[in-house]
Amino acid sequence: MEYSQTEENYLKAIYKLSKLQPKEVATKSIGDMLEIKPPTVSDMLKKLSDKKLIKYARYKGVSLTKEGETIALKIIRKHRLWETFLVEKFKFKWDEVHAIAEQLEHINSPELVTRLDEFLDYPQFDPHGDPIPDKNGMIIQRVEKTLDKVESGDQVVMVGVKDHSPNFLKYLESLEFSLGGQISVVNIIDYDKSYVIKTKDESEKIISHQVCKNIIIKKGDE
Amino acid sequence: MEYSQTEENYLKAIYKLSKLQPKEVATKSIGDMLEIKPPTVSDMLKKLSDKKLIKYARYKGVSLTKEGETIALKIIRKHRLWETFLVEKFKFKWDEVHAIAEQLEHINSPELVTRLDEFLDYPQFDPHGDPIPDKNGMIIQRVEKTLDKVESGDQVVMVGVKDHSPNFLKYLESLEFSLGGQISVVNIIDYDKSYVIKTKDESEKIISHQVCKNIIIKKGDE
DNA sequence: TATTATTATTAGTCTTATCTAATCATAATT
DNA sequence: AATTATGATTAGATAAGACTAATAATAATA
Numbered sequence: 001m002e003y004s005q006t007e008e009n010y011l012k013a014i015y016k017l018s019k020l021q022p023k024e025v026a027t028k029s030i031g032d033m034l035e036i037k038p039p040t041v042s043d044m045l046k047k048l049s050d051k052k053l054i055k056y057a058r059y060k061g062v063s064l065t066k067e068g069e070t071i072a073l074k075i076i077r078k079h080r081l082w083e084t085f086l087v088e089k090f091k092f093k094w095d096e097v098h099a100i101a102e103q104l105e106h107i108n109s110p111e112l113v114t115r116l117d118e119f120l121d122y123p124q125f126d127p128h129g130d131p132i133p134d135k136n137g138m139i140i141q142r143v144e145k146t147l148d149k150v151e152s153g154d155q156v157v158m159v160g161v162k163d164h165s166p167n168f169l170k171y172l173e174s175l176e177f178s179l180g181g182q183i184s185v186v187n188i189i190d191y192d193k194s195y196v197i198k199t200k201d202e203s204e205k206i207i208s209h210q211v212c213k214n215i216i217i218k219k220g221d222e
Numbered sequence: 223m224e225y226s227q228t229e230e231n232y233l234k235a236i237y238k239l240s241k242l243q244p245k246e247v248a249t250k251s252i253g254d255m256l257e258i259k260p261p262t263v264s265d266m267l268k269k270l271s272d273k274k275l276i277k278y279a280r281y282k283g284v285s286l287t288k289e290g291e292t293i294a295l296k297i298i299r300k301h302r303l304w305e306t307f308l309v310e311k312f313k314f315k316w317d318e319v320h321a322i323a324e325q326l327e328h329i330n331s332p333e334l335v336t337r338l339d340e341f342l343d344y345p346q347f348d349p350h351g352d353p354i355p356d357k358n359g360m361i362i363q364r365v366e367k368t369l370d371k372v373e374s375g376d377q378v379v380m381v382g383v384k385d386h387s388p389n390f391l392k393y394l395e396s397l398e399f400s401l402g403g404q405i406s407v408v409n410i411i412d413y414d415k416s417y418v419i420k421t422k423d424e425s426e427k428i429i430s431h432q433v434c435k436n437i438i439i440k441k442g443d444e
Numbered sequence: 445t446a447t448t449a450t451t452a453t454t455a456g457t458c459t460t461a462t463c464t465a466a467t468c469a470t471a472a473t474t
Numbered sequence: 475a476a477t478t479a480t481g482a483t484t485a486g487a488t489a490a491g492a493c494t495a496a497t498a499a500t501a502a503t504a
């Protein structure tokens with residue numbers, strides 16, 4: 001009942017990729033996410049399939065079994081709890097915690113996870129707005145609407161990000177964007193779909209379409 | 223500048239063994255401590271020697287270089303800080319934290335260690351009374367006097383343990399022994415060197431010589 | 445549909461960390 | 475001092491997880 005860090009990372013990657021589209025997950029996409037070459041992925045898929053953690057047919061892609069999904073959700077739960085811990089208790093910035101949580105998520109101690117969850121008072125979202133699976137593996141499934149789907153004149157609230165890279169997060173911070181912050185779309189520039197927006201402090205800023213695609217929002221009145 | 227968990231564990235073991243006696247550390251003793259067979263240890267010693275982390279001459283045992291000791295102390299620092307954290311903040315019992323800290327000690331993030339140390343307000347001793355190396359690798363070197371060296375009639379204070387196994391720690395707890403607790407030696411039974419002792423609550427108890435050897439004490443007036 | 449491009453797999457190699465069996469060196473004992 | 479016991483090392487094997495090169499299957503396109 002114990003899996004290597006490597007196996008855990010594959011399961012987590014397959015879980016995340018499976019949420020991006022309804023189809024089976026491709027060998028290449030797993031390799032891209034984990035920065036591992038396809039032959040290595042193929043080997044591991046056979047291994048995970050033997051252990052009944054994934055459904056795998058040669059050349060047809062993979063999906064998680066119930067058991068595989070349970071493990072993936074446990075890792076994701078730990079990752080997001082640790083990120084919350086690091087930001088809330090240790091005062092790390094939101095762009096600093098991902099790499100550390102990538103290590104902490106593999107610490108194997110169910111009791112530790114219980115205490116961590118309790119210590120944080122059972123948080124539902126992590127510092128990037130991602131939902132934290134609960135102790136039974138239940139996870140809030142949001143319809144992830146991004147800023148690039150919003151029309152001119154709308155007022156929305158930032159509730160998450162799709163890019164977790166320090167670079168992106170630091171850029172958002174420099175724009176004074178933070179979770180829960182209001183964004184009003186003043187205008188959408190026709191030429192390149194750049195967004196002219198206003199944050200709470202009324203200052204106007206222009207952000208690229210690419211940036212908008214990575215900001216998860218909700219309508220102000222939802 | 224980065225070492226595998228395995229390498230870190232060898233360095234930690236060599237550090238601890240080198241403190242038990244002044245001589246060079248033997249291959250067998252490392253193997254015993256890490257539950258690894260001697261040929262495996264021999265191989266690793268060559269590897270660590272190539273990396274200049276240990277001084278090693280075939281058949282002559284090993285000792286740490288300055289660099290090797292620095293790494294060992296960093297691991298020990300992390301281990302003891304995490305144990306302190308788990309007991310103080312997460313309310314684990316002192317017999318529950320060793321196994322978890324064995325994992326946490328390998329998390330690689332100097333910034334995390336800094337924050338952890340700060341969060342705990344720079345503790346000097348862990349929940350078992352072991353000294354915690356500071357950020358510069360300075361560690362309080364105690365003369366570790368154990369209860370079996372104490373004479374009848376003496377009154378001492380328990381300041382540490384030499385056996386960190388859950389079994390031993392739970393036994394001490396059942397005897398209501400805790401760090402900082404007073405112990406009066408009422409009598410030493412000649413036959414098997416058992417100790418008749420009194421704790422603060424005045425109740426008399428008999429503990430074996432073996433148990434006494436694993437309790438680190440200081441004189442009441444030091 | 446035939447060809448080309450992309451993706452996946454197989455085959456074979458490498459490194460790390462482990463093992464067993466056999467040999468060698470040092471230490472202990474008669 | 476010779477023998478025996480203990481401990482250490484070498485040799486060779488294995489498993490996990492990575493790679494490259496070659497081949498096979500599927501998808502895209504002319």
